[in-house]
Amino acid sequence: xxxxxxxxxxxxxxxxxxxxxxxxxxxxxxxxxxxxxxxxxxxxxxxxxxxxxxxxxxxxxxxxxxxxxxxxxxxxxxxxxxxxxxxxxxxxxxxxxxxxxxxxxxxxxxxxxxxxxxxxxxxxxxxxxxxxxxxxxxxxxxxxxxxxxxxxxxxxxxxxxxxxxxxxxxxxxxxxxxxxxxxxxxxxxxxxxxxxxxxxxxxxxxxxxxxxxxxxxxxxxxxxxxxxxxxxxxxxxxxxxxxxxxxxxxxxxxxxxxxxxxxxxxxxxxxxxxxxxxxxxxxxxxxxxxxxxxxxxxxxxxxxxxxxxxxxxxxxxxxxxxxxxxxxxxxxxxxxxxxxxxxxxxxxxxxxx
Amino acid sequence: xxxxxxxxxxxxxxxxxxxxxxxxxxxxxxxxxxxxxxxxxxxxxxxxxxxxxxxxxxxxxxxxxxxxxxxxxxxxxxxxxxxxxxxxxxxxxxxxxxxxxxxxxxxxxxxxxxxxxxxxxxxxxxxxxxxxxxxxxxxxxxxxxxxxxxxxxxxxxxxxxxxxxxxxxxxxxxxxxxxxxxxxxxxxxxxxxxxxxxxxxxxxxxxxxxxxx
Numbered sequence: 038x039x040x041x042x043x044x045x046x047x048x049x050x051x052x053x054x055x056x057x058x059x060x061x062x063x064x065x066x067x068x069x070x071x072x073x074x075x076x077x078x079x080x081x082x083x084x085x086x087x088x089x090x091x092x093x094x095x096x097x098x099x100x101x102x103x104x105x106x107x108x109x110x111x112x113x114x115x116x117x118x119x120x121x122x123x124x125x126x127x128x129x130x131x132x133x134x135x136x137x138x139x140x141x142x143x144x145x146x147x148x149x150x151x152x153x154x155x156x157x158x159x160x161x162x163x164x165x166x167x168x169x170x171x172x173x174x175x176x177x178x179x180x181x182x183x184x185x186x187x188x189x190x191x192x193x194x195x196x197x198x199x200x201x202x203x204x205x206x207x208x209x210x211x212x213x214x215x216x217x218x219x220x221x222x223x224x225x226x227x228x229x230x231x232x233x234x235x236x237x238x239x240x241x242x243x244x245x246x247x248x249x250x251x252x253x254x255x256x257x258x259x260x261x262x263x264x265x266x267x268x269x270x271x272x273x274x275x276x277x278x279x280x281x282x283x284x285x286x287x288x289x290x291x292x293x294x295x296x297x298x299x300x301x302x303x304x305x306x307x308x309x310x311x312x313x314x315x316x317x318x319x320x321x322x323x324x325x326x327x328x329x330x331x332x333x334x335x336x337x338x339x340x341x342x343x344x345x346x347x348x349x350x351x352x353x354x355x356x357x358x359x360x361x362x363x364x365x366x367x368x369x370x371x372x373x374x375x376x377x378x379x380x381x382x383x384x385x386x387x388x389x390x
Numbered sequence: 391x392x393x394x395x396x397x398x399x400x401x402x403x404x405x406x407x408x409x410x411x412x413x414x415x416x417x418x419x420x421x422x423x424x425x426x427x428x429x430x431x432x433x434x435x436x437x438x439x440x441x442x443x444x445x446x447x448x449x450x451x452x453x454x455x456x457x458x459x460x461x462x463x464x465x466x467x468x469x470x471x472x473x474x475x476x477x478x479x480x481x482x483x484x485x486x487x488x489x490x491x492x493x494x495x496x497x498x499x500x501x502x503x504x505x506x507x508x509x510x511x512x513x514x515x516x517x518x519x520x521x522x523x524x525x526x527x528x529x530x531x532x533x534x535x536x537x538x539x540x541x542x543x544x545x546x547x548x549x550x551x552x553x554x555x556x557x558x559x560x561x562x563x564x565x566x567x568x569x570x571x572x573x574x575x576x577x578x579x580x581x582x583x584x585x586x587x588x589x590x591x592x593x594x595x596x597x598x599x600x601x602x603x
Contacts, residue, residue, distance in 0.1 A: 123490065128540030131490040194493035198452050202408055247450045276570070278447060298570070322539055322570035326577070359539050 045103035045175045046232065052347040053269075053292050053314050061344045061378035062103040063351035064178070064316065065367060067096050067358050068110065069129055079360075080124040083109050086162035093167060097175065099364075100371045103350070105171065107164040107231055108180040113156040114222065115190045117149035122156075127360050137192040140200055143211045151222040161229040168230025178271075179231030181223045183238035184215030185258040191215075197240075201254065212258050220265040227268040235271045236263065236291065237356060242277025244297075251282055259289040271295065271316060276355040280305060287312040298354045302342040306349070314348040319370070321353040325361035329369035336373035341388035344378065351378070394431035401436035405457035406449060413460050417468070425468050426506075433461050434505045434591065441501065441588030454587060455497050461504030469506070480530040480560075480597060485512035485520050488544050491537035494565050498533060501587040507594065509533070517544050521551035524559055531560045531597055533590075534580070542567035545578040560597055564590070 043051070043059045051058035071092035072082035082088060093105045112122040112132035121133035137143060151157045160179075167177050182190070188197040188211060200208050223234045239245060241255035263270050272286055273295035279286065280300050287309070296305050296317040309315055319335055327335070336351060343349040351374055358367070377384070397416055404412040420428050440457045443449030482502070486495045492514060502509045512523055524532055532552075536542040545563055552559055563580040575583035584590035 125540060128538050131538070133490070194491070195455070195496050198455055198493075202452070202456060243447070243450055244444075245451045247453060250450070250452065276566075281447075320570055322567050322574070325539060326571075361539055361543070 044173075046173055049103055049176050049350065052349060055311055055314070055346060055348040057345075057347045057380040060380060061340050061349060061351055061374060061382075063370070063374045063378070064104045064106075065096070065100050065102040065358060065370070066104075066106050066108075066178075066352060066356055067093070067100075068106060068108055069360050070358055070362075070367075071096060073360075073364075078124070078126060079130065083130075083156070083159070086159040087166060089159075089163045090166035090170070093163070094170060100367050101375065102371065104176045104178050105167050106180075107160060107167060107177050107226065108235070109156065109160050109163075111182055111237070112190055113154070113160065114151075114182045114187060114218075116156055117151060117154040117218070118146075118191055120190060129357060129360070132190040135191055135193045135196070137188075137196075140196070140204055140207050142192075143200075143207050143214075146211065146214050148214050148217040148221070151218065151225055157222065157225075161225060164226055164229040164231050173232075176232040177230055178233060178235055179223065179226030179229075180235045180237060181219050181226075183236050183241070183255075183259065184212050184219045184262055185255045186238050186240040187215055187219075189240065201250075208254075216258065216262050216265075219262050223266040223268075223270075227266070231268070233269040233271060233292075234266055235273050235295075235356070236266075237273050237275060239273075239275035239277045241272075241282070241286075242274040242279060243281045244274075244277035248281045248285070252285065256282075256285050256289065259286075259291075263290050273316070273356045276321070280308060283308045283313065293350070295352070295356060296354065302339060306343040309348065310346075311348075314350065315343055316350045316352045318343075318354045319352065321355040321357070321359055321362070324353065324366060325359055327366050327369075329365055332366045332369035333373040333376075336370055337377045337388070338390060340374070340377050340382065341385040344380075344382050345385055394427070397432045398435040398439075401432050402439045405436055405440050405460060406443075406453050408453065408456040408460075410460050410463075413464060417464055428468060429465060429506045433464060437461050437501055437504055438588050438591055441586050441591075445586050445588055451493075451497075455493065455500075458497050458500030458504055458587070462500040465504050465506060479507055480594075481510075481528055482507060482531040482533065482594075483510040483512055483524065483527065483529045484533040484535065486514045486535050487520065487541050487548065488514075488516050489535075489537050489541040490514065494537065495533075495535040498535065498564065498587060498590060501590070502594070505591055517548040517551060521548060524552060529559055531562065531594070534561060534563045536563065536565040536567060539567045541565075542574060543578060545575075545580055549579040562590070562593065 048058040048062045072079045074092045110130040119136035122130045124130050270291045271293035272291040276297045293314045298318045298320040444454045560581045562582045564584045
């Protein structure tokens with residue numbers, strides 16, 4: 038602390054230690070929203086690393102949250118594998134046609150160098166610029182797609198599920214290639230200035246695969262990968278369910294798990310207590326038509342249910358604020374966290390939904 | 391038909407275990423039964439139960455997907471030498487609207503085919519082209535799958551285009567945005583919403599029976 042004031046990083050580290058800082062930290066995971074601030078198209082916005090860094094800082098100043106998000110879009114990680122990105126005017130970029138056309142293609146697949154990709158080099162440049170601006174005051178969040186989840190973009194979801202269930206040998210070959218890529222990409226971001234890496238792994242969610250299957254696949258991959266990343270990690274299931282595997286996730290060495298609004302936050306907190314911190318669980322879809330009052334109510338509910346004792350960061354539950362969410366709502370979320378998130382949370386004991 | 395209940399339960403277990411061989415064995419024990427009975431009382435209830443399991447957290451999407459694939463093949467085998475299972479069926483089509491995520495559409499397509507329905511697959515398509523195809527092919531029930539919020543919101547525009555047609559098509563939406571915001575389907579002007587296969591099959595039955603107007 039500096040003279041009693043917590044920096045954002047200190048606030049986050051304290052909560053990760055399952056203790057109460059000055060207030061509940063909150064992450065606005067803003068990506069494409071930066072294009073609104075820059076007054077340009079989403080595609081143009083992401084073509085300039087310094088512009089992304091500048092808008093991250095401007096958005097941080099406006100919304101007073103506790104992180105900078107050094108993430109562009111998920112499909113950027115498929116580009117080194119031969120994939121492409123399709124941009125929209127009002128939504129997140131999507132991956133183009135999958136670069137792996139057949140399971141046989143995997144046999145000849147090699148691990149590309151992340152820094153051979155222009156877009157990933159820009160991501161690193163953004164993180165370097167952010168680090169030079171904020172030092173250790175504000176956490177800079179880097180992102181990797183997990184080796185277990187990126188095949189959805191590499192080969193298409195259906196083909197990937199068929200591979201997973203019907204061709205286990207090739208599945209594990211693909212995992213080996215992806216693990217090497219993921220570790221290299223995560224460590225490059227940490228070297229560029231990222232404070233921690235968010236490991237996006239929606240396919241491991243029990244929304245997508247059963248716990249039994251997770252134990253045989255996604256969990257093994259996560260353990261092998263996260264142990265080789267040279268920094269702290271958070272695991273995000275992109276609004277998928279995790280309660281049945283929460284204790285398993287804790288064994289991967291990750292510090293945080295991103296949780297869904299479709300699961301009971303109190304139950305999640307109870308299950309994670311002392312082992313994992315929770316990140317969430319504001320509904321990013323409903324957020325697009327919230328009023329300021331609804332935003333405040335949702336923040337208050339989340340803080341009451343998971344804030345006491347630390348181990349909780351307020352955020353949306355998907356890992357990205359949708360384009361359709363208004364500035365008014367983002368301001369309302371920020372004001373609500375600053376109003377209701379101050380520790381100690383005496384009011385939370387009397388809170389009724 | 392008391393034994394069908396047992397067979398449906400065994401079929402559900404085979405599907406959850408992604409055990410194609412066991413599912414085929416169950417079907418073989420019913421080789422003397424009417425095809426329509428097998429589909430309606432064994433395959434469809436098993437698939438509905440797996441789908442309901444996904445919606446309440448007991449089953450995973452991969453199990454729904456693999457179940458639908460297995461059932462689609464079972465029904466193809468059963469109906470190889472038979473007339474279409476249900477007459478009349480509304481003319482149905484399915485599409486992914488302005489989005490690149492195709493799994494949800496594929497699951498629903500397989501579930502419907504596994505339940506004996508014929509469904510035209512328009513694939514990934516934009517709103518203007520979709521409205522045109524609906525018109526050209528005389529589609530009566532259109533299933534629209536989306537993953538991204540922006541795609542879900544394009545249903546409003548699609549409905550504007552379809553609204554100008556003489557014969558109104560029923561538009562049923564599904565996908566993640568509609569699961570996370572249960573009021574969104576009304577906001578975009580859809581006729582109905584199905585969060586997953588378990589909700590969709592009864593909905594299609596209601597439409598077939600003229601109960602959704």
